[in-house]
Amino acid sequence: MSHFVPSARAEHVLRTGRIIDADETAATMVQRVTKALARQEIEFSGQKAGAQFAEAFESALCSREIVMSTPVMTNAGRYIDRPLTACTVPTVDFDPVSSRRLREEIIRLHEQGMGTGFNLDETDDPVATLQFLNKVAFESASNGREDRPVGNMAVLSVRHPKIYEFINAKVDASSDGTDWKFNISVNIDGAFMEAVEAGHGIELDDGRQVDPRHLFDEICGAATLCADPGLVFLDRMNARNPIPAMGAYTTTAPCAEVGLIAGETCQFGYINVRKFVTTDTAGRAIIHFTRLAQTTVLLTRALDNCLEISQGKLGGTRRKHVSQQKRKMGIGLCGVADALSVTGLPYDSDMARTLMADVLSFVNFTSKEESVRLAEERGPFGAMHTMVIGNRHTETPGHIERLYGHLTSGTVAADEWCKLSRHIASTGMLRNVSTIALPPTGRSALIIDASTGIEPHFDTFSANEEVLAALERVVQANYGESIYSDSATHSQPVSEILASASDISPAGHIGMASALQRYTDEAISKTINLPLGSTADDVRGVYCAGYKANMSGVTVYVDGSRKAQPRKLRQLTR
Template identity: 70%
Template sequence: MSRFYPSASAEHILRTGRIISPEETPAAMVERVTHCLAEQDATFCGQRQAETFAAEFESAFDSREIVMSTPIMTNAGRYADRPLTACAVPTVDVGSSDAQRLREEVVVLHEQGMGTGFNLDTTEDPVVTLRFLNQVAVDSATSGREDRPVGNMAILSVRHPKIHEFIAAKADAASGATDWKFNISVNLDNVFMTAVHAGEQVELEDGRQVGARHLFDDLCYAAAICADPGVVFLDRMNARNPLPGMGAYTTTAPCAEVGLIAGETCQFGYLNVGKFVSTDSAGQPVADFARLEQTTALMTRALDNCLAVSEQNLNGPRAQYISHQKRKIGIGLCGVADALSIIGLHYDSAPARDLMTDILSFINFASKEASVRLAETRGPCGAMRTMVVGNRHRGQPGHIERLYGDLTSGTVAADDWRALSRYIAATCMLRNVSTIALPPTGRSALIIDASTGVEPHFDTFAANEAVLDQLEKIVWMKHGQSIYADHAAQSAPVRQLLASAAGISTNGHVAMAAALQRYTDEAIAKTINLPARSTAEDVKDAYLAGYQANLSGITVYVDGSRTTQPKKLR
């Protein structure tokens, strides 16, 4: 029986977000999800092992070591006809003339709890299409048939003839005049960014020559006043695509943490990093890697069970086929800011980045070892059986070696990555073509009172009570001061330790994202928070820093740039 007792604010999110039904308790939700996933587990390994899985999964959830994405918590064991996926790309081409069929598919996906991603490159007028899709999303959201608010992403190439109009499409978002349900991003390529640096012109698809730097400045100005568009580098994401033979990524999940092809879906579960770190008697940080390894294997297995549920209910044969071939999962992180507070490291510091890199590289490696073990008992994903051409896991060097074979962290050596990759290439034993993505975690993290995603604290003093208590002990031990002392009286190290999102430099935000990007299969949903009155030049600096740091995408937010901002940065 589950002993999951959330805080009052967490239960409020569960109820108002319709993650639990009106008569359901939070503990009953955990039991429902556990039972649903254990039923699938039993089909693979029998009842006894499924019961062991259920006990371990429920215990990890109750202790807040893990949390699932909201579609899993909302749908699992509650709706027999819904998948457990977080987002999808509709199969109807957005550039087709069949608007009604596109509308119907989008509405179905939204009502099932999935956000949607679109590439507007094939449209003649991307702004008209964007507004059509946004109205579909608004109508669906107000229909009363959606249990969760879903996000959406629209991406357009920087070379589209109407790129200027697209860049300015959400200018009214600053005032809240339009109910926007979409994020938008511009797909930039290396040739364009080189032209920006050199002050050269680029050619649009209609043959017109435009100044790359002028176009980039317009983009940065729009992002400064309304937080959109973000920028994405699909060429970089496709360089990390394990199965290019099934198609190039053309769009992303709503927060750009995974690349997607038409009909592809994704689903996520999160490890709460704050539950795996502590300090020793000398106040030095330590991580429980043995428990982290066990929990990572548990999450890999849980998400594979989620896939089994989803494949029965995905919208159409193409989505089912892609899911069967890839079996892609996304293990993400939450509680990163909590973990750093608990051990007394400030977010913008080399030791913080080193620790989080060690933790993520360990989780990544452990998840892939777990996927190999699952393949040996449940069978590999479809692509490992049939796809020789266009499957980078079966090439030389293998996909894992190509991504990580030259990297050594404090927990995983380059030789270990190469050995694992070569074993997979030789045996074709891999259950999931990718295992790690870093979504924003949103409400999922809040349900277990953890900080969201890989972000710093939005407001350090809004962290949960246990985190603040430990932070106070650390500050007293190391600096002889209270975290609640007057700001002016605090020493510089203490002020640095307490810095929240807006108090961290652009370079600090980018440095953490870049460190984690190295060990992320897909991409990172990370916002660079900028203080009020930041200019387009500040946004430009952020975007250029992200590009130079080899990120797959960058989003910025200037404090106060939207009237609907829920909290003020401090």
């Protein structure tokens, strides 16, 4: 019997987000999801293994060590026709003849719980197309049949003839009353950034010569005003694409954490890092890596079960084919800020970045070891054998060795990555083409009262009571201060520990993101917060720093650039 009891805030998210039925409780939702995933385990491994999986999985959910993405919690065991996938790319082309079919496909995908990504490079008028897509998304959100608010992403090349119009498509949203359901990003490559730095002109796709610095300034100015567009570096994401033979990534998930080809999907689940912080015999905070390994193995297996469920429910032969060929999953993190708080480490510190890189490299390596075992039990992803050429896992050096074979963390040595990669290449045994992504975790983290994704606390004092109590203990023990005393009286170390998103410098945000990008299969969803009054020059500095830090994309948010934004508790009580 499930003992998952949500907080009042989590209950509100579950109810208003329609993650649970009106006659369901959070505990029965946990049982529903567990039963659905265990059914797949039984089909693969038998009744005994299925029962063991169910017991371990339900325990991990109830203890808040893991949480699944909202499509899994909303759909698993509840709807016979809905997959458990979080995002996809529609397969219908942009043209007047197909507009009705495209509209129908988008609405169907949204009603099933999937966000959508689009590349507008082949459109003559990307702004008009964006407005059409946004209208469809708004119509879908308003029809009452969507259980979850889904996101959407539109990407356009920096060399498109209508790039200036696209850049400014959302600038007037706050004044013209447009309700936007889309994030937008400009796809920028290394040659463009080199041209910005050198000051020489570039050529748009229609042959016009433009000043790249002026174009980049336009991007930065728009992002300052409305937080869009973000930047995405698809050339970098495609350098990390394990199966280029199936196509290059042309767009991303709504929050840019994974690259997508037409029809591609992904399943997500998250590890709550806070739950693996413990103390050693000397009372020092450490990560319990033995339990973290067990939980990573469990979540890898659970997400593969989610894939199996989804493949029987994905509409269209293309979407099902891509899923079978790749079996992409994304294990992410949440509770990072909580974990750092209870260890007494400032988010913006070398020790914090090193600790979280150690955690992610360990989760990444462990998930891939389990994916090898799953392939031995269930068979590898389809393209492992159907696409020998253009499958980087079978090359020399192999995909994993290329990505991680030069990296040594505190938990995984470089030669361990190389050995694993060579084993995969020689045996052809890997169940999932990729296993790690870092989405924002949004409502999933709220359901277990964890901090979202890899983000710092938006407001440290909105952390759950257990985290605040642990933070108070560590600050009292180490500095003789209270976190609740007047902030003006805090010493510098305590101020750094209590720093929230808007207090942390852009370099601090980028530092954490770049440290974790090294151990992420594709990309990271991470917002760089800037204070009220920041200028386009400030945004330019962030975008350039993110590029130089080898990130796959950069998103900024200037405080106050949107009317609807959360406020800190201390702001609300003034």
